[in-house]
Amino acid sequence: MLMVFLLIWRNKIKWCGSPLFYNQGSAGGIIAFRYTKLVHATKNFSEKLGGGGFGSVYKGVLSDSKTTIAVKKLDGAQQGEKQFRAEVSSIGLIQHINLVKLVGFCCEGDHRLLVYEHMLNGSLDGHLFKKSNNVDAVVLNWNTRYQISLGIARGLSYLHQSCRECIIHCDIKPENILVDAAFVPKVADFGLAAFVGRDFSRILTSFRGTIGYLAPEWLSGVAITPKVDVYGFGMVLLEIISGRRNSSPEISHSTESSSNSYQHHEYFPVQAIKKLHEGDVKSLMDTQLHGDFNLEEAERVCKVASWCIQDSEFDRPTMSEVVRVLEGLQEIDIPPMPRLLAAMMEQSDAATSM
Numbered sequence: 001m002l003m004v005f006l007l008i009w010r011n012k013i014k015w016c017g018s019p020l021f022y023n024q025g026s027a028g029g030i031i032a033f034r035y036t037k038l039v040h041a042t043k044n045f046s047e048k049l050g051g052g053g054f055g056s057v058y059k060g061v062l063s064d065s066k067t068t069i070a071v072k073k074l075d076g077a078q079q080g081e082k083q084f085r086a087e088v089s090s091i092g093l094i095q096h097i098n099l100v101k102l103v104g105f106c107c108e109g110d111h112r113l114l115v116y117e118h119m120l121n122g123s124l125d126g127h128l129f130k131k132s133n134n135v136d137a138v139v140l141n142w143n144t145r146y147q148i149s150l151g152i153a154r155g156l157s158y159l160h161q162s163c164r165e166c167i168i169h170c171d172i173k174p175e176n177i178l179v180d181a182a183f184v185p186k187v188a189d190f191g192l193a194a195f196v197g198r199d200f201s202r203i204l205t206s207f208r209g210t211i212g213y214l215a216p217e218w219l220s221g222v223a224i225t226p227k228v229d230v231y232g233f234g235m236v237l238l239e240i241i242s243g244r245r246n247s248s249p250e251i252s253h254s255t256e257s258s259s260n261s262y263q264h265h266e267y268f269p270v271q272a273i274k275k276l277h278e279g280d281v282k283s284l285m286d287t288q289l290h291g292d293f294n295l296e297e298a299e300r301v302c303k304v305a306s307w308c309i310q311d312s313e314f315d316r317p318t319m320s321e322v323v324r325v326l327e328g329l330q331e332i333d334i335p336p337m338p339r340l341l342a343a344m345m346e347q348s349d350a351a352t353s354m
């Protein structure tokens with residue numbers, strides 16, 4: 001049975017049907033691991049770090065170097081292979097401080113695994129939406145949140161504009177942002193990534209990202225551009241500001257019965273742009289910050305986020321423009337309320353007045 005063979009040619013990973021040759025010593029390249037070695041490194045996949053739509057991630061240690069790794073074990077034969085090909089070809093040769101580093105892979109029989117550098121602090125969602133049973137998660141201070149926002153923007157800008165081919169991540173969300181020991185963010189999970197040749201501006205794909213981070217054009221079925229990542233990034237920025245899911249209800253701390261424990265909830269992106277127009281960004285901030293944040297930076301982040309989630313892709317900034325704004329090198333105006341969000345606001349107001 002033929003297995004997939006990786007051929008590195010012209011700085012791009014190519015695939016062809018040939019036996020897989022293992023090379024565990026090429027300098028600067030990714031490593032082809034044998035399955036038995038990864039079984040041993042992960043203690044038979046006993047310590048699960050997390051999971052996604054295509055597989056689970058396990059912690060491991062390479063016995064020869066004592067290097068801690070994160071091994072992603074892909075599920076599903078056909079879908080897993082698509083994920084595998086996309087992920088390896090997307091980031092195998094890309095090096096950037098804000099993109100997760102692919103150490104190696106395994107393609108042996110039905111086994112398909114991806115080996116990454118291990119991120120000590122896990123994914124961003126674990127810190128933003130801290131769960132009571134996650135004792136290791138810390139409340140991120142404002143400076144850390146701002147630097148994480150800037151780092152994600154730099155990583156996406158690199159993917160969109162500095163690679164040989166433009167790479168659209170297609171699934172930007174807190175679960176796909178890892179943070180290292182120093183809380184430097186790393187964009188991860190390139191399984192849905194799409195390539196756009198430099199001679200083209202759009203690409204058709206059957207994949208969809210995650211509900212809550214999907215740009216409106218996903219739903220219309222048109223060919224996508226890097227602006228779908230810009231939209232997802234905007235949604236993530238709003239969650240970094242508030243410390244909660246954009247669509248989650250706010251819990252009331254009243255002593256009333258549990259049936260009344262949830263207050264009427266306004267979709268947070270609607271609330272954010274409305275408060276931005278009213279000059280009241282302060283009320284949007286995560287209460288766990290206890291008021292300790294830079295208001296100018298908070299307003300800047302809120303403006304950027306609001307521009308990023310505009311209905312039309314043409315109204316959204318590029319990620320390089322986002323980087324310049326977050327670095328304080330470029331000013332932006334207060335954006336309009338997107339039509340879709342305005343419609344939601346009208347429906348919410350109507351329901352409240354009934």
